[in-house]
Amino acid sequence: MSDVTRIIEAVAAGQASATDDLLPLIYEDLKRIANLKLANESVNHTLQPTALVHEAYMRLVGSKSDTWENRAHFFGAATEAMRRILIDHARRKKRIKRGGDAKKVYLVDISDPEHQDTDELLMLDEAISELELLDKQKAELVKLRFFGGMKLHDAGKLLGISSRSADRYWAYARAWLQRHISEQNQEP
Amino acid sequence: MRTVDIREQEIFLNALEIQSAVKRLDYIYQQCGTNTRLRERIETLLKLHENDSFILDKKVSMSPEGDISTVTEEVHDLTGVTLGNYHLVRQIGSGGMGDVYLAEQTEPIRRRVAVKVVKLGMDTKNFVARFNAERQALALMDHPGITKVYDAGATKTGRPYFVMELVSGEPITVFCDENRLDIKQRLSVFLELCKAIQHAHQKGLIHRDLKPSNIIVTKQDGDFISKVIDFGVAKATHGRKPGQTDLTKLALMIGTPHYMSPEQTDTQGNDQDIRTDVYSLGAILFELVTGTTIFENEDFGKKNLISIREIIQTRSVENPSLRVSRLEDVKPQIYRDRKSSKKELVARLRGDLDAIILKCLKKDRAERYSTVADLANDLRRHLSNQTIAAVKHNWLSQIRSLAKRRTKSFVATAAIAVFLIALSAFSLVSAFKANDFAEKASAAETLANERLREANSARVKAEIERLKSQTIERQYNTQNRRFRNEGACLRAISRFNKLPQNQNSARRRYYISHWLRSELDFRVADLLASSTNSFQQNGDIALLELILDEQRKEFGTSDLLIAKTLDMLGKKELEKRDAVQAAKYFRESLFIRTEIEPNGVQRIQTMLSLADALMRQGLDAEAKTYLENAKRKIELLPNPTFLQKRLHDISGN
Structure with missing residues (x-):
C-alpha cells in the first residue's frame, strides 16, 4: 500500500487531515511528474493539469482502493496541489518576461496576445481567492472542477451539495468571477 | 463576516430559469424595485453568463x-x-x-x-x-x-x-450478456446487424467506426432489434489532412483500437473500403462469442501509437475456440452468460466459427470476406450445417457438415450403400424388372430437368450476387477516388455555401445532390448496364428483369436507375420484336423521368423509343403526340444532332 493510499484511508477514518497530510505528498509527486514530462517531451508538447491529476490518481491510488471516499479525498488534495503548480508555473513565466514585478499581474497587455492566457489564468486565480473569502463552498466547487478536472456533479457530491445546487452555484460563481475580473481591470 | 450578496444571487438564479427575455426582465425590475445598482449588477451577471469564452x-x-x-x-x-x-x-x-x-x-x-x-x-x-x-x-x-x-x-x-x-437499449455485447443469449441467439442478433450494414454499403457508405457501443440492441415483442448509430459520423468528424491517420485521430477521439482495422492505422490511411467494416464486425463477433476482445490483455491506453499500430498490423489473432480454452476459470460468467460450459463452448466455436471470424480479421483485406453479405451467408450456412466458404476444399468438413445436417438419412444412406455393395457381389440385375427401369428412367429425367432449371436460376441468381458485389466494389473504388478528391469537392461545396442564403439555395442544393448522385448511383447503373451487355440475348431479358426487381426493392418505384433498366428492357423487347411489351417498359420509364428530370436529354430519348414502339404496333396517332413533344424539346437543345437523327429515323418509318 502506498503512503498516499494509507493516508487516504486514515483521512476517511477521521484520523488525518487531507490538507495537512495528503497535500504535501501529492504536491511533491505531481510536481515531479509535471517537470519530468515537460522536460522529456518534445517542444510542442503541452501538459494538461487536469489530465495529470487523473494520471496521478491512477498511479498513487489505483483501481485497488478506488472507492468514492478515496477518490474524493484524493481529488480534494490534488486540486490544491495542481493549482499551486500551475500558478507557480505561470508566475515564473511572468517574472522572466516582466522582470519580476508581481503587481503587474492585473495589467492586461493587449499588445502581447501570446501571454494573454497566462494573464487570464492569474487573474482568474486571484478572483477565485477573492470569492473564497466570501463563499468558500463556491470557490471550492470552481477549483475542483477547473484545477482538479472533476465533473461538476462529482465535485458537488464531494462538497455535499446536490446536483441542482451544484449547477446553480456554478452558474453564479462563473458570472461573479467574470464580473469581478472586469471590475478589477477597470480600476486604475 | 463578508459574504456574497445573497439577494443578488437569488434573483440572478431565478431569472436564469425564466426562458422568455421579456418576462425575465419584468421579474428583475419587480424584484429590484428602486434599487438601480442591484438591478444593473444582476443584468451584468446575466450578460456575462452568456459569454462562452x-x-x-x-x-x-x-x-x-x-x-x-x-x-x-x-x-x-x-x-x-x-x-x-x-x-x-x-x-x-x-x-x-x-x-x-x-x-x-x-x-x-x-x-x-x-x-x-x-x-x-x-x-x-x-x-x-x-x-x-x-x-x-x-x-x-x-x-x-x-x-x-x-x-x-x-x-x-x-x-x-x-x-x-x-434509441434506447444496450450495447450489443452488454445486451447479449445481460439476456444470457446462447451462441445461436447471438449469431442471429449479429446477422440482423449484418443486414443493416449491408444496406448502408449498398448505398455507398462505410461506417468506419463499428464497435459494440455503436450498436444498440433492445428486445421488442420477443424480437431482438439492433440499431447502428453514428453512421456517417466518423467520416464527417474526421476530415483528412495529408499524412494524418485515423490512428492519431481515433486514439485521441475514440479511444479503443480493438475494432480498428490494420489499414486504418496506415500512414497513408486513405484507402478504406467495406472490408474495413468487415474487419470490425469480425472483432465484434469475436467478442460476442468469447467474451474477450481480440487483443486481450493488451492495454492500449498505456501504449504509444507506434506500438498500437504494430500490434494491429502484425499480431495474429488466435482462434476464438483456443481463446476460450485458454481462459482461466476465473471467468465462469462467460459460460453462464452463454448458457454453456467451457467444454461445450470450445466445441461450438471450433471449426466453422473459428474460420469465419478469423477470415474477417485477416490483416490483408484481400483475404477477408469481400462483402458483409458473404460473411452473413457463411454464418447462415454454418447455422444450417452447410459447408462454409471460409473452409474451402476440405472434403472431410463437407462430409461432416452433411452428416450433421442429415444425421438420420446420412446413417441410412451409409447403411444402404454398404448393403448394396454386399448385394452386388451376387447377381443383382435380375432383381429388377424391365418396366421398373423405364419408370425410374423417366422419373430420373424429370428430376434432372428440374435440377437443371434450378441450377439455371441459381446461376442467374449467383450472377446477380456477383454483379452486386462487383458493383459495390466499383462503387467503393469510385468513392475512394472521391475521398481523394474530397478537398476539391469541399472547396466547391463551400463555394456553393457562400452563395447568398436566400438566393440560389435551390440551385445550391441541386448542385450538391446532383454531384453525389452522379458519383454514386449512375456508376452502378452503368456497371449493371455494361455487365448485362455481355449476356446472351434471352438471358439478357431475364437478368434485366431480375435487376429491375432488385432495384425496385432497393429504390422504390421512382428512381432514375429503374428508368434506365426499363429503357434497356424496352430496347431488348424491340429487338425481339415484342413492341407491346417494349412500349409498356418505355411508358413506365417515361413516367419516372417526367417526374424526376422533366428536362433531361434521356427523357427525350425514352420519348422517341416509346414513339418507335407505338408505331410498330400501328398506334400512329399516339406516337405522333410523343414525336411532336420530343421535337419541341430537341429544338431547345444546344447540341441536338444525335437526337435529331433518331427523330428523323423514327418519323421516316
Missing part, C-alpha cells in the same frame, strides 16, 4: 517554455441549452467522442431526439461542410437497423453536434 470553460495546458495556453472546451455540460431547434433536456450518455443529450425538437415537428455534441477535436472546422456532403448519402439510407441522422450544426464555440433518432 471565459477561461473557466477552457482547458489549460502548460508548455515546457513556461507558456500557458488554453483550449476552448465546454467543460460544463450543455443541459438546458438550446442548439438550433433542439432544446437539450438532459445528458444521457458520454463517450470518447462526445456527450449525448436527450433533446426536444420543436420545429418543424415536435419530437424527442438524441443530440451528440462532439468533442472539440483537431479538425472540426470543415465539419458542417463535410456533413452536408455526407447528408445526401445519409438520406439514402432507410433501414430500421440504422439510426437516422436528422441534422447537424455547431455550437457557438465550434463544437459540432449531430441530431439523431433517439
Whole structure:
C-alpha cells in the first residue's frame, strides 16, 4: 500500500487531515511528474493539469482502493496541489518576461496576445481567492472542477451539495468571477 | 463576516430559469424595485453568463517554455441549452467522442431526439461542410437497423453536434450478456446487424467506426432489434489532412483500437473500403462469442501509437475456440452468460466459427470476406450445417457438415450403400424388372430437368450476387477516388455555401445532390448496364428483369436507375420484336423521368423509343403526340444532332 493510499484511508477514518497530510505528498509527486514530462517531451508538447491529476490518481491510488471516499479525498488534495503548480508555473513565466514585478499581474497587455492566457489564468486565480473569502463552498466547487478536472456533479457530491445546487452555484460563481475580473481591470 | 450578496444571487438564479427575455426582465425590475445598482449588477451577471469564452470553460495546458495556453472546451455540460431547434433536456450518455443529450425538437415537428455534441477535436472546422456532403448519402439510407441522422450544426464555440433518432437499449455485447443469449441467439442478433450494414454499403457508405457501443440492441415483442448509430459520423468528424491517420485521430477521439482495422492505422490511411467494416464486425463477433476482445490483455491506453499500430498490423489473432480454452476459470460468467460450459463452448466455436471470424480479421483485406453479405451467408450456412466458404476444399468438413445436417438419412444412406455393395457381389440385375427401369428412367429425367432449371436460376441468381458485389466494389473504388478528391469537392461545396442564403439555395442544393448522385448511383447503373451487355440475348431479358426487381426493392418505384433498366428492357423487347411489351417498359420509364428530370436529354430519348414502339404496333396517332413533344424539346437543345437523327429515323418509318 502506498503512503498516499494509507493516508487516504486514515483521512476517511477521521484520523488525518487531507490538507495537512495528503497535500504535501501529492504536491511533491505531481510536481515531479509535471517537470519530468515537460522536460522529456518534445517542444510542442503541452501538459494538461487536469489530465495529470487523473494520471496521478491512477498511479498513487489505483483501481485497488478506488472507492468514492478515496477518490474524493484524493481529488480534494490534488486540486490544491495542481493549482499551486500551475500558478507557480505561470508566475515564473511572468517574472522572466516582466522582470519580476508581481503587481503587474492585473495589467492586461493587449499588445502581447501570446501571454494573454497566462494573464487570464492569474487573474482568474486571484478572483477565485477573492470569492473564497466570501463563499468558500463556491470557490471550492470552481477549483475542483477547473484545477482538479472533476465533473461538476462529482465535485458537488464531494462538497455535499446536490446536483441542482451544484449547477446553480456554478452558474453564479462563473458570472461573479467574470464580473469581478472586469471590475478589477477597470480600476486604475 | 463578508459574504456574497445573497439577494443578488437569488434573483440572478431565478431569472436564469425564466426562458422568455421579456418576462425575465419584468421579474428583475419587480424584484429590484428602486434599487438601480442591484438591478444593473444582476443584468451584468446575466450578460456575462452568456459569454462562452471565459477561461473557466477552457482547458489549460502548460508548455515546457513556461507558456500557458488554453483550449476552448465546454467543460460544463450543455443541459438546458438550446442548439438550433433542439432544446437539450438532459445528458444521457458520454463517450470518447462526445456527450449525448436527450433533446426536444420543436420545429418543424415536435419530437424527442438524441443530440451528440462532439468533442472539440483537431479538425472540426470543415465539419458542417463535410456533413452536408455526407447528408445526401445519409438520406439514402432507410433501414430500421440504422439510426437516422436528422441534422447537424455547431455550437457557438465550434463544437459540432449531430441530431439523431433517439434509441434506447444496450450495447450489443452488454445486451447479449445481460439476456444470457446462447451462441445461436447471438449469431442471429449479429446477422440482423449484418443486414443493416449491408444496406448502408449498398448505398455507398462505410461506417468506419463499428464497435459494440455503436450498436444498440433492445428486445421488442420477443424480437431482438439492433440499431447502428453514428453512421456517417466518423467520416464527417474526421476530415483528412495529408499524412494524418485515423490512428492519431481515433486514439485521441475514440479511444479503443480493438475494432480498428490494420489499414486504418496506415500512414497513408486513405484507402478504406467495406472490408474495413468487415474487419470490425469480425472483432465484434469475436467478442460476442468469447467474451474477450481480440487483443486481450493488451492495454492500449498505456501504449504509444507506434506500438498500437504494430500490434494491429502484425499480431495474429488466435482462434476464438483456443481463446476460450485458454481462459482461466476465473471467468465462469462467460459460460453462464452463454448458457454453456467451457467444454461445450470450445466445441461450438471450433471449426466453422473459428474460420469465419478469423477470415474477417485477416490483416490483408484481400483475404477477408469481400462483402458483409458473404460473411452473413457463411454464418447462415454454418447455422444450417452447410459447408462454409471460409473452409474451402476440405472434403472431410463437407462430409461432416452433411452428416450433421442429415444425421438420420446420412446413417441410412451409409447403411444402404454398404448393403448394396454386399448385394452386388451376387447377381443383382435380375432383381429388377424391365418396366421398373423405364419408370425410374423417366422419373430420373424429370428430376434432372428440374435440377437443371434450378441450377439455371441459381446461376442467374449467383450472377446477380456477383454483379452486386462487383458493383459495390466499383462503387467503393469510385468513392475512394472521391475521398481523394474530397478537398476539391469541399472547396466547391463551400463555394456553393457562400452563395447568398436566400438566393440560389435551390440551385445550391441541386448542385450538391446532383454531384453525389452522379458519383454514386449512375456508376452502378452503368456497371449493371455494361455487365448485362455481355449476356446472351434471352438471358439478357431475364437478368434485366431480375435487376429491375432488385432495384425496385432497393429504390422504390421512382428512381432514375429503374428508368434506365426499363429503357434497356424496352430496347431488348424491340429487338425481339415484342413492341407491346417494349412500349409498356418505355411508358413506365417515361413516367419516372417526367417526374424526376422533366428536362433531361434521356427523357427525350425514352420519348422517341416509346414513339418507335407505338408505331410498330400501328398506334400512329399516339406516337405522333410523343414525336411532336420530343421535337419541341430537341429544338431547345444546344447540341441536338444525335437526337435529331433518331427523330428523323423514327418519323421516316
